[in-house]
Amino acid sequence: MSTDSIEITPVAGPLNASVRPPGSKSLTNRALVCAALADGESTLSGALVSDDTHVMIEGLGRLGIPIDVADNGTTLRVAGAGGQIPAIEADLFIGNSGTTVRFLTAMVTLGHGAFRLDGVPRMRERPIGDLVKALNALGATVRCESPGGCPPVDVHANGLPGGAAMVRGDISSQFLSGLLMACPCADGPVTLEIEGELVSKPYVAMTLEVMRSFGVEVSAPDDLSRFEIEPVGSYQPRDYAIEPDASAASYFWAAAAICGGEVTVDGLTRNALQGDVAFVDCLEKMGCRVKPLAEGIKVIGPAPGEKLRGATLDMNAISDTVQTLAAVALFADGPTEVTGVAHNRHKETDRIADLATELRRLGASVEEKPDGLVITPGELRPALVETYDDHRMAMSLALVGLKQQGVRIANPSCTAKTYPNYFEDLARAVQQ
Numbered sequence: 001m002s003t004d005s006i007e008i009t010p011v012a013g014p015l016n017a018s019v020r021p022p023g024s025k026s027l028t029n030r031a032l033v034c035a036a037l038a039d040g041e042s043t044l045s046g047a048l049v050s051d052d053t054h055v056m057i058e059g060l061g062r063l064g065i066p067i068d069v070a071d072n073g074t075t076l077r078v079a080g081a082g083g084q085i086p087a088i089e090a091d092l093f094i095g096n097s098g099t100t101v102r103f104l105t106a107m108v109t110l111g112h113g114a115f116r117l118d119g120v121p122r123m124r125e126r127p128i129g130d131l132v133k134a135l136n137a138l139g140a141t142v143r144c145e146s147p148g149g150c151p152p153v154d155v156h157a158n159g160l161p162g163g164a165a166m167v168r169g170d171i172s173s174q175f176l177s178g179l180l181m182a183c184p185c186a187d188g189p190v191t192l193e194i195e196g197e198l199v200s201k202p203y204v205a206m207t208l209e210v211m212r213s214f215g216v217e218v219s220a221p222d223d224l225s226r227f228e229i230e231p232v233g234s235y236q237p238r239d240y241a242i243e244p245d246a247s248a249a250s251y252f253w254a255a256a257a258i259c260g261g262e263v264t265v266d267g268l269t270r271n272a273l274q275g276d277v278a279f280v281d282c283l284e285k286m287g288c289r290v291k292p293l294a295e296g297i298k299v300i301g302p303a304p305g306e307k308l309r310g311a312t313l314d315m316n317a318i319s320d321t322v323q324t325l326a327a328v329a330l331f332a333d334g335p336t337e338v339t340g341v342a343h344n345r346h347k348e349t350d351r352i353a354d355l356a357t358e359l360r361r362l363g364a365s366v367e368e369k370p371d372g373l374v375i376t377p378g379e380l381r382p383a384l385v386e387t388y389d390d391h392r393m394a395m396s397l398a399l400v401g402l403k404q405q406g407v408r409i410a411n412p413s414c415t416a417k418t419y420p421n422y423f424e425d426l427a428r429a430v431q432q
Ligand SMILES: O=C(O)C1=C[C@@H](OP(=O)(O)O)[C@@H](O)[C@H](O)C1
Pocket: 025, 026, 027, 098, 099, 171, 172, 173, 174, 177, 199, 200, 203, 319, 320, 343
């Protein structure tokens, strides 16, 4: 898409849609790392085709682990290098993909050579210093080029010796996930202990599950505070099917909340590996009905004449769906408070301050807090919504335009980070 903005067409009546979003970003990028460290060929199916998975695939290719792409990019054949990094030097451009920069920084410490990771200007503002610190505690030689603890990152790799490290948990769970995936290929055993409250916990549980699928078990207490990792050398190759993306699913479920009617997302159940399926619980608290199906989850929005209720929601574990929830909150009968998401300030943009600005532009009153926001609905109005190069700002606030005339979304092609065909899929869903 090359237009500078897109106008969202309001829908006339209640929805009746079934959708299957593309593959999960988080699962695609984890499966790629585990397959790359496996001893033989793995085939991943249902993979996400997007900027964030592209930079991971490109990066692994530069590290000497080529990936064969079929079925329009959704099938990936990975020739795993058995826990080794074949390249002896590489310059990796990782765009604005948090998963890619954090997972690959940890992974390249297993190699022998010089590696550099850098990305777009916003990536140079996103924290990675606490991951660098933990890797150095395990005997690696890693440094951030700038004093602020952000990319670019330089790694002088000579294998990862192992030992014990503290890992900061309250900025991003991706530091821990990156370490967990790399450490089974370290030279010796590794103990990781979490410092501070761990955010985004379901993503760490997901990491452990994907590792287990590729043959590596790490036991951890339920509170995910400490991990003992044995040096097993490599992962086992396997065929791996990737679930549809649950964060992407949130937009379609939210459309039912905003427009009324029902939307079923196929391919995701309450047993999904992705914590973001719990977004439907937030919608339930606001008055939607949620129906678990054998192979999907249906959300039924308010009946004609009924209104959504405001709610207070701790979204620490499902922070990628805060913007979706904020769009829904504009249609409630009273204020909605989101708490526990201070880490949202370190993502593609400051997803508290910038979200507040755009919600106000659409007519709401918003109180910004250090770790969240209180959204009081007001009279909605037409607006050109700024998106800050943040795919989720574009995808979530577009939903407001399904009801309010004159909502335009600036730079719609920023959805390519995780969902290049979002606007086409949304238009198709609301026309079903
Ligand atoms: O590990 C992952 O796949 C992710 C973890 C979360 O980040 P934080 O741990 O930084 O909250 C999430 O926001 C991101 O989109 C994907």
